[in-house]
Amino acid sequence: MTDYLLVDDDEAFVRVLRRALERRGHRVAHAHDADGALAAMADAPDARVVLDLNLAGDSGLRLLPRLLEVAPGAGIVVLTGYASIATAVEATKLGAVQYLAKPADVAAIVAAFGREAADPGLAVTAPPMSLKRMGWEHLQRVLAEHGGNISETARALGMHRRTLQRMLAKRPVAQ
Numbered sequence: 001m002t003d004y005l006l007v008d009d010d011e012a013f014v015r016v017l018r019r020a021l022e023r024r025g026h027r028v029a030h031a032h033d034a035d036g037a038l039a040a041m042a043d044a045p046d047a048r049v050v051l052d053l054n055l056a057g058d059s060g061l062r063l064l065p066r067l068l069e070v071a072p073g074a075g076i077v078v079l080t081g082y083a084s085i086a087t088a089v090e091a092t093k094l095g096a097v098q099y100l101a102k103p104a105d106v107a108a109i110v111a112a113f114g115r116e117a118a119d120p121g122l123a124v125t126a127p128p129m130s131l132k133r134m135g136w137e138h139l140q141r142v143l144a145e146h147g148g149n150i151s152e153t154a155r156a157l158g159m160h161r162r163t164l165q166r167m168l169a170k171r172p173v174a175q
Contacts, residue, residue, distance in 0.1 A: 006030040008052040020106040045071035053080035084140035
């Protein structure tokens with residue numbers, strides 16, 4: 001039986017995903033923060049981890065390497081409502097097996113753990129990004145390059161820090 005560890009601060013989402021996974025016969029544990037996730041990982045080192053990118057204002061990307069230190073064989077799928085190319089690249093560099101945007105159904109989450117390697121034959125069906133979305137992706141990339149430091153990112157982009165904060169507080173622009 002496969003064990004899953006759900007690391008997300010959204011209680012309703014965890015409840016729904018947990019119920020769906022348990023109906024499929026899986027054992028599921030959950031944690032709402034980094035400390036809880038690390039403790040749960042010590043008890044289930046082979047668990048498949050579904051890690052939220054935003055954990056109550058903290059980045060799941062900071063937790064990802066720590067989880068892999070505790071359990072090097074664990075598979076980790078990063079799940080986020082704020083998907084960007086920069087964070088997807090960073091998550092896979094840090095060891096995530098897949099990166100999914102919310103809302104993702106249970107079948108897609110389970111299937112994400114089955115992909116061991118890239119599939120070059122996978123069709124690219126996404127339409128080109130809008131100009132606003134490209135701007136959002138650029139902000140995310142520069143922010144990642146500066147380690148999440150908003151002041152340094154604002155200086156690099158030549159804008160006021162408060163303006164950048166307001167832009168980042170908004171939901172991502174749709175494709």
